[in-house]
Amino acid sequence: MNENNKKQLKKTGRRPKEDPAKIRYTISLNEEEHNRFLSLFDQSGMLVKAHFITSCIFEKTIKTIQIDKGTVDFYMRLTSFHSQFRSVGVNYNQVVKLLYKNFSEKKASAYLYKLEKHTIEMVLLCQKIIQLIEEFEAKHLKK
Numbered sequence: 465m466n467e468n469n470k471k472q473l474k475k476t477g478r479r480p481k482e483d484p485a486k487i488r489y490t491i492s493l494n495e496e497e498h499n500r501f502l503s504l505f506d507q508s509g510m511l512v513k514a515h516f517i518t519s520c521i522f523e524k525t526i527k528t529i530q531i532d533k534g535t536v537d538f539y540m541r542l543t544s545f546h547s548q549f550r551s552v553g554v555n556y557n558q559v560v561k562l563l564y565k566n567f568s569e570k571k572a573s574a575y576l577y578k579l580e581k582h583t584i585e586m587v588l589l590c591q592k593i594i595q596l597i598e599e600f601e602a603k604h605l606k607k
Contacts, residue, residue, distance in 0.1 A: 504516075534604075
């Protein structure tokens with residue numbers, strides 16, 4: 465009866481697993497195999513090597529993720545540049561409307577002439593950017 469009371473009082477700690485993993489296997493790898501294993505483990509994105517090994521043995525699907533930080537950085541900068549380019553277009557339309565509204569026809573056309581020169585420069589810049597993007601895609605993204 466005394467032993468029965470002790471079992472009832474002990475409720476601290478982690479609950480025991482229903483099916484604990486007690487059986488252990490060991491393998492030996494040489495340097496080349498170990499490096500290959502580590503690279504596959506890194507590509508899988510898993511956090512625990514044991515889970516990776518069991519998924520390989522029992523033919524479960526293994527996720528491999530490859531992230532090229534240079535490509536991601538290029539994409540993010542291109543996206544921010546595109547949004548800035550769009551905002552310049554919106555400002556361009558607002559400037560043209562204000563020129564015709566607030567200035568005489570002759571003065572507005574003089575300012576529009578200057579604005580047109582800068583617009584041509586922006587178009588040339590945009591064409592260079594498109595060319596750089598195409599070169600980048602050809603070299604790095606299409607494999």
